[in-house]
Amino acid sequence: MFHDAKAVLGAVEFKGEEDDPAAVVTKALDAFKGEVIGRLDKVEEKAGAADKIALRLDKLEAKLNRPAGTKDDPAEPSEERKAFGTYLRRGRETPEADLKALTVSNDSQGGYLAPAEMSTEFVRDLVEFSPIRSVASVRATGSPSVKYPKRTGITNARWVGETEERSESEPSFGQIEIPVREVATYVDISNQLLADSGGIAEAEVRLALAEDFGQKEGAAFVDGDGVKEPMGLLTDPGVEFTLNGHATNLSADALISLMYALPSAYRNRGSWLLNGTTLATIRKLKDGQNNYLWQPSFQAGQPETILGRPVVEAVDMPDVSSGAFPIMFGDFATGYRIVDRLALSILVNPYSLATTGQTRIHATRRVGAGVVQARALRKLKMVTS
Secondary structure (H helix, E strand, O other): OHHHHHHHHHHOOOOOOOOOHHHHHHHHHHHHHHHHHHHHHHHHHHHHHHHHHHHHHHHHHHHHOOOOOOOOOOOOOOHHHHHHHHHHHHHHHOOHHHHHOOEEOOOOOOOEEOOHHHHHHHHHHHHHHOHHHHOOEEEEOOOOEEEEEEEOOOOOOOOOOOOOOOOOOOOOEEEEEEEOEEEEEEEEEEHHHHHHOOOHHHHHHHHHHHHHHHHHHHHHHHHOEOOOOOEOOOOOOOOEEEEOOOOOOOOHHHHHHHHHOOOHHHHOOOEEEEOHHHHHHHOOOEOOOOOEOEEOOOOOOOOOEEOOEEEEEOOOOOOOOOOOOOEEEEOHHHHEEEEEOOOOEEEEEOOOOHHHOEEEEEEEEEEEEEEOOHHHEEEEEOOOO
16 A cells, blocks of 8 residues: 555646645645545445345355245246136136136137146046047147048059050049047036135146046047047947957957957057956966966056057956957057047136036037058957857
8 A cells, every 4th residue: 555655646746836845745645545535436346246246146045945946936827827717716707807818719618728737737637537548649630620641552563574565553542531529518616615725626627527528538439439429449440350259258369360460560569458357357368388468567667468568458448248349459559540629628607506606617628539540450359149
């Protein structure tokens, strides 16, 4: 600091004030004082910036120490989901601001689409009741039907000589159309539950509708007639069958024949589809070397197998009986297509059951399904007695 003072004194211009020592000293002190104040200001400015940095670091450390990690509140529902919860409780009396946050359904009965979080969970729940969704190919569409081009014939190539005329041929094409069908239901919930559930009512509605829709879909995917519901796996006329040879007794040889009747490309990706009763019967079957056809899963998350291929248990598959088709085998992802048109559409009606203290919640989904590659699938038929 002493050397800085001398530098300041040296930089001061006195201009004829040599005869007045007090004026010289005063001017020098004023210059030195200005220099000191300027440096103090810079120190305070740097200290303020350091304080701000320390404060930001403290906040960041506190955020990282939270159990949720770096997000402030990952469990915080979206604005649309909050509005949907209000709509479930209040129906058309929902405040206009909340209704604006909802997505209007283009379903014929009106209502609103469930928010994305709920729709995702809804489809996930369906797998429990409609296991065919877990192995089939599932697509989304905004059209009333989906058409897939299909090659029905190939070109007619043949061996020719060096100067022999070549024959003309053209492949033939057709198309497969999967119409989207509508499945609808409603559920009645007490107003007290909606008011006091603290958000649990939404989950209860989702689970109830998922179970109902899942049961209807699961049955249609197996034996739907294609009139008001999707065309089922067992009812499609293009899917061929292997004969069991007995009306009520399953044959191990018939299962082997069924499996190897498919082309290898489909067989190597194939799965078995059957219900629990039939599976219990197969667990007792053995091959010629006295080995069980059924093998348990020795690894968590892996399915049990029959003849080395995974098993899908579907409650809607028929039991072993005369003339029935209790077992199906094939590459379901290639052979069967499920088309979802809309997310879950909800319409809340708090008026029709108001005298009983309940609210009726209508729900609609539009789903289509059908066989797109019959050669990838095959079923086992019991002999008609």
